[in-house]
Amino acid sequence: MKWHSPFLLAVIVLMVACHKDEQQGVKEGNMADEYVSLARQSQSIDTAFKLFDRAEKFASGTKNDTIVYEVLSEKSNYLVSYRPDSLPQTLHKLRNVVKRLGTKTAFGFYQSKMGDYYLHRNQYDSAFFYYDASARLLQQAQTDSVTAAYDLMKVASIQQVYNDYRGAEGTATDGIALLKDKDTIILKELNNTLAISFSGIKDYQSALEYYERAAKLATDSLSKEVIEHNIAYTYGLMGNKKKASQLLTGLSKSKVINSEPYYRAMVLDNLGYVKLKSEGAEGLPLIRKALEIATETNDLESQSGIYLHLAEAYEEILPVASLDFYREAYATATAVNSIDNRTAALQKLSLLEDGSNAKKYISTYFRLNDSINEVRLKAKNQFAKWRYDLSESKKQNIKNQNQLALTKLQKERNNIVYFLSLCLLIVSAVLLYFILRSKYKK
Template sequence: MDYSKISFNPYSLIFIFLAFFLPLESLAQISSDSSRYYRKAIISPVNPNDLPSGINFFTKKKEKDLELNDTLNAIYDLRLLSIAEFKIGNNFNSENHIVEALNLIQSIPSKDTLINSRVGIYNQLGRIYRASSNHVEAIKTFERALLIANKLKDSVIILNNKANIYKDQLDYINALGIYTILHEKRLQLNDEQQLAMVVDNLGYVQSKLNLPEALPNLKKALHLRENNHDLTGLHSSNTHLSEYYLDREDTVTAIFYAEKALNLSTKINSSSFKLNSISHLMNLSNNPLIHEYKRLNDSINNAKQVAENKNAFLKYNVAEEQKKTQASILLQEIESRKRLAYQSLAFIIFLILVGSYFIYRNRYRKAKIEEIYKTETRIAKKVHDEVANDMYKVMTTLENNSGIDSKIIDELENIYTKTRDISRENSAIDLRNDFDLQLNDLLLGYKNNKVNVITRNLSKMPWNNVTEHKKSAIYRVLQELMTNMRKHSQATFVTLVFKKEGAKIQIIYRDNGVGCDLFKKNGLQHTDSRIASLNGTINFESKQGDGFKASIII
């Protein structure tokens, strides 16, 4: 054997050193530290990898504990695995871990030493029932846990979860009764995380009952959770605050908190949290198609729940059945395929509805813009053909009548000029050919001995790639800005700079006029609506004596 080719891994050397020279107590401490680290990753996840890494660690630990016949630790491992899978959204796996833990408990002769484990396992099973909308079994399981709970902390958690069932059933009075009792025990809790949980749920129920203490309690819970960096708790707080403002028709603030909750669900890496956040954001939409999607999706999920019939005590006989039969394995495979089929169907329906919504919105917006353009053009033609022409005929007749005061003729001429200007400002635009030349002619038409108009990069813009709707809006908005300048600003200098910003066009207008009161906008009321109809933006900057600026992005 050629020993010169043997390579040494430094990490292996470190492990050999630890194994031979460290006492067994030190190695046990290392294992204990790892358990505490990954337990925290599951109970209070901070990073997206916390839950998956916790599952990986305790899966291996459970297998090792079972090999060593360490049943107590194996039960502990299974409980944490169930909590982690539940947070990710894998309720099926979460339930299997609970069933396996209950089987192990049945195998131990003396169960008095397992009170804390049994309390935690029943509480987790109740949460799974709640997630499955099996409220009757959930309450029974929570009450079963309460019968054996001997610590205030455990009792608070279980009672809080029981009150959550009443909250789900919209029975806010019963829920309020439990939350209020728990809140009165807050001085005995000495646990800010539990206190935040109770205060948040209390505030939520109070908000549904329109009680004045609701918002202060919701914000207090949010503050406590921010101080403790409790991401799962912050997700709940932001969701409840969003619903609080939604109930009071403050959609802007509701969306703000809902988006914060969605960001937290991504950070926690929980599918169930993310689905809840997206579902809540859908509730904030005014689009009937999205609400129809939610209704169909909820209906499919309910049907899926019935098909799965996933109930730990009904599906498994914990006291007697110790092994899974081949039939149960096949049943799981069938249920898994059903679940996949329902999810695929829901996704297809979602894509159809979203696609239909955007097509409908785009067509509606285009039709609306075309209608406005046709209306403006029709009015302009009518003003020119009927009002202006009739006015001109009257003026001609009066000019030939020597007895008419010249001031009256001058006034009529002013009216005729205004009528002609209105017609020109709303006349038809040729949007297909040489748009840059037409726009240049429009802008330079406002140039005279008193006003100098300068444009930059107008001819360099890719006008051929711009839709007719956008060209029309740009033409009309600049026409309104220039007309406003001529009538009100007393400007002597106007600049218009055109820029390409990605897929959008930016236009910056400036003049050196007297400025204006932005609250009045001096005849620019229509510019906002024109730009907004194309999902663009227009911002005004001005103050008396310091010129006027408008920035357009379309």
């Protein structure tokens, strides 16, 4: 074959082109990683998303699904934190890439992000479905225990919405067992979730114990002080107003808390309520200040709880004002579907309103209460079934693993038997050969 053969030239050109494509792919992959890194470091949310868009563009240029998956995963995590309403478009792209990759780990992560999206929309049934599916897949794959634990943490938080505190306790405990100190942030949240569950069943001493564990795992000042607020609130529930007031007073002077309107309003509201119970009217200005902050930030859920505290404060000294506050509490709780605050307001309005208004609120209260009990019972049964199914799935996985191990062991034994049999056959054949040869010579 001559060096100028057309066939040889075509092969050389193809090899050069492939090498260039490979180099270009590597270059674009490196650019995608660089832009993702810059997006993480950016102090501006808008700038971060522009950087993620550029990273996505370079990742697409690599035609490597693994690189595209990694960029879309990072972007979706960022969207969950800062722009959850914008998740669907990125999740649609992620789903297509995940289908091509076909791994349980990728499918599990995608389902976890779907859970985040539906939880943001307060669609608890759908969120539960996706978190459940993700947790199952990732536990089967045994490749991403951190995301699996995160899913269980979210499942536990949904159980708490439906007052299934016992179920949430079990789910959070399973999540902690998965982590084994791998991720302190999720471990902190799981301990915090356990504390909330214990508080929900009025086991306040256990609640304090788990809040303390969560506080030790907290790595930033805000997290530590939010947990300290939860500890103070628990002391208040235990009747230790002095300890609760002492902790909340310290938090009310914190620069970290005061820089966050939501937490500032929460601390002032609870400090005012504790003082109201222990010192009387001295707590009112604090609760009013909390309402002012929540109104400025249009935080309706916080407003509903603050209105309930104000209504209780004025119930004896100024009944007319108290009634107005209960109406506001009901209106704001209804707007954000805050079930507990809504039922608490309805219960009071049923007693304090006159005539036809009282009947209307009584009717709404019983209808809502029956509906809530039905939904919570259904959810509790669903959670119980889920835990049973998950337990059975784990048992089946262990059984399958044991069966695989036995099959492998049996295969190894068979191979040894085959090998020994073959050796014996060869030795016998050699012996037979020499015996026959010896007889032939004779």
